[in-house]
Amino acid sequence: MLFKVFIMSKWWVIIVIFFYLFVSSRAENMNESSSPGSLDAELQNLAFEALNRPLTGKLYKVAIPASLSGIEASVVRLRSGSFWFRGVNYSHIEIPSRVVPTPFVQRFAIVYQNLGSQSSSYYKVPGYSMSTPVLGFAAYDATNLSSKGVAKLNLTTTRNRILIRFPRAMLPSPEGLNSSFKCVSFDAGMLHFSEMAMPNVCATRSQGHFCIVAPIREVKKRKDQRLWKWLGIGFAFGFAGLVIGGLVGGIIFKFMKRRRIKEMEKQAEESEALGTVWIGTSKMPSARVIRTQPVLEHGEVPQ
Ligand SMILES: *[C@@H]1O[C@H](CO)[C@@H](O)[C@H](O)[C@H]1NC(C)=O
Ligand SMILES: *[C@@H]1O[C@H](CO)[C@@H](O)[C@H](O)[C@H]1NC(C)=O
Ligand SMILES: *[C@@H]1O[C@H](CO)[C@@H](O)[C@H](O)[C@H]1NC(C)=O
Numbered sequence: 001m002l003f004k005v006f007i008m009s010k011w012w013v014i015i016v017i018f019f020y021l022f023v024s025s026r027a028e029n030m031n032e033s034s035s036p037g038s039l040d041a042e043l044q045n046l047a048f049e050a051l052n053r054p055l056t057g058k059l060y061k062v063a064i065p066a067s068l069s070g071i072e073a074s075v076v077r078l079r080s081g082s083f084w085f086r087g088v089n090y091s092h093i094e095i096p097s098r099v100v101p102t103p104f105v106q107r108f109a110i111v112y113q114n115l116g117s118q119s120s121s122y123y124k125v126p127g128y129s130m131s132t133p134v135l136g137f138a139a140y141d142a143t144n145l146s147s148k149g150v151a152k153l154n155l156t157t158t159r160n161r162i163l164i165r166f167p168r169a170m171l172p173s174p175e176g177l178n179s180s181f182k183c184v185s186f187d188a189g190m191l192h193f194s195e196m197a198m199p200n201v202c203a204t205r206s207q208g209h210f211c212i213v214a215p216i217r218e219v220k221k222r223k224d225q226r227l228w229k230w231l232g233i234g235f236a237f238g239f240a241g242l243v244i245g246g247l248v249g250g251i252i253f254k255f256m257k258r259r260r261i262k263e264m265e266k267q268a269e270e271s272e273a274l275g276t277v278w279i280g281t282s283k284m285p286s287a288r289v290i291r292t293q294p295v296l297e298h299g300e301v302p303q
């Protein structure tokens with residue numbers, strides 16, 4: 001009996017391990033993308049460290065820690081007045097004249113981001129593949145560089161649009177991108193799609209993060225993948241059901257077998273009694289077979 005319980009517990013361990021592997025492999029697939037908001041804050045902090053006695057209008061490269069490798073950032077400090085007249089054209093972001101940072105401050109800084117190889121771990125565009133790295137920019141109050149809290153500003157433009165010029169080096173093909181590609185801007189988890197303003201150029205009226213995307217054509221392939229996923233789940237449950245069914249069946253079979261052995265023992269005893277009566281008849285050998293069989297089976301099952 002103890003032996004039987006041991007066998008059964010081993011089966012349960014196998015089932016538990018199987019389900020654990022199944023569930024954990026699913027959990028691994030659901031890797032949450034890193035938070036863009038916290039990245040913005042971290043890059044802003046690093047950028048303001050780079051602004052130590054800065055020259056107005058000069059672009060400074062931001063030192064990026066190893067934990068953010070693959071990402072590039074730069075920063076420029078500007079006077080609102082001259083910015084209004086001239087605009088600024090740095091880091092693939094062309095901001096025209098007549099753009100105002102709001103609320104109004106004397107001096108402000110623009111932090112430029114190029115998420116490079118990390119783009120897809122911070123931003124996702126379901127149904128599209130990202131053809132370029134994500135480029136972003138944001139304005140911050142830089143009137144007092146030693147102040148602790150840094151206020152984020154809005155850059156608002158009503159006339160000329162801000163252009164994001166994706167350089168050739170970022171494009172998947174050297175000829176540039178045709179009309180099947182789209183611009184996407186990311187705004188607090190929302191995606192805004194628009195046509196390219198010019199080849200390889202996206203246009204915007206506010207700061208944010210931008211990327212050029214291409215629709216994924218193989219919709220059928222994705223459906224197939226989903227089908228395979230469900231088949232996999234079905235198989236897993238089917239397999240578990242089979243194991244449990246087998247286990248229950250085995251127990252029932254053993255129980256029945258033992259009952260039959262008991263019955264046969266009883267029968268053998270009876271036939272033995274009868275056998276003595278039947279001495280000399282042709283039924284003698286078959287009676288002996290019946291008698292020896294339960295003894296062998298009985299030896300296999302420890303009581
Ligand atoms: C999962 O997310 C972490 C950051 O949270 C990242 O370092 C890792 O590369 C991601 N893994 C996959 C498979 O996406
Ligand atoms: C901005 O700079 C890019 C290259 O850095 C250049 O191609 C573009 O003409 C510039 N735009 C203006 C308005 O100067
Ligand atoms: C700048 O901020 C620091 C720290 O908050 C403060 O001590 C200092 O007075 C501020 N300077 C000006 C000019 O407001």
Ligand SMILES: *[C@@H]1O[C@H](CO)[C@@H](O)[C@H](O)[C@H]1NC(C)=O
Pocket residue numbers: 102103152153154
């Ligand atoms: C910036 O603009 C957004 C909407 O475009 C608005 O919700 C937010 O209050 C604005 N912030 C400032 C400081 O003006």
Ligand SMILES: *[C@@H]1O[C@H](CO)[C@@H](O)[C@H](O)[C@H]1NC(C)=O
Pocket residue numbers: 173178179180
């Ligand atoms: C756009 O370019 C891709 C390859 O880069 C090509 O497969 C596709 O047919 C082109 N679409 C148009 C409308 O030219």
